[in-house]
Amino acid sequence: AAQLPFANRKLVFVLGGPGSGKGTQCAELVKRLGWAHLSTGDLLREEVARGSELGKRLEADMKEGKMVSMEVTMDLLRAAMEARPDAPGFLIDGFPRTMEQAEMFERTLGTCTFVLFFSAAHDVLTTRLLKRGETSGRADDNAESIAKRLRTFDDMSMPVVQFFKKDGRVREVVSEGSVEDITNRTMACFDAV
Ligand code: B4P
Secondary structure, eight states: OOOOOTSSSSSEEESSSTTTSSSHHHHHHHHHOOOEEEEEHHHHHHHHHEEEEEEEHHHHHHHHOOOHHHHHHHHHHHHHHHHTTTTEEEEEEEEOHHHHHHHHHHHTOOOOEEEEEEEEOOOHHHHHHHHHHEEEEEEEEOOHHHHHHHIIIIIIIHHHHHHHTTTTTEEEOOOOOHHHHHHHHHHHTTTTT
């Protein structure tokens, strides 16, 4: 088979429920590892901010806590990866959220080195997101959207975590407690990489 475009790069998928600290911890990891951090949520919000017709559709799905179109997500992600030819590794945050996305990525871009999985109880996640909602201005940080996002995560994304777990490729971090403690536990996952 022809070599995949990112075959020789470290590719870590960062998964966890909404509010599990993916973005927060990735910001720390970037400082320590010098890898590129690409969040599909951020890439989609940038598209929304452009005010395009596509952006309007994306915003409506995100507010409903739904998955947005896989094609759009894959295109944005691939372009963002191609824009970082210098990066020794990628933290791919909030992706893949469905088995379909996981299969498409590994078939066309590269092989996931491991999944970094942040686990936390639903009430912890909800409390964090409601707090962020006081200032974030995000259309999806309200009680109704949060409940829908949690349900979507359990239904669509936990099967992805289970799939990689069976394959021995999940490193789990309990994401309750202080940001600093969680960072220390997270860094330990990168010891052998
Ligand atoms: P995301 O942007 O990925 O949103 P998220 O799950 O809320 O994670 P985020 O990174 O923002 O929050 P974090 O946990 O760091 O996705 C948004 C939407 O985009 C999805 O619902 C979906 O519609 C769409 N989407 C994204 N990717 C997609 C894909 N691949 N396919 C299809 N659709 C996709 O932090 C949350 C808050 O907790 C912050 O305020 C933070 O300060 C706080 N916090 C973090 N750690 C803490 C700690 N230890 N203690 C206290 N507070 C903490």
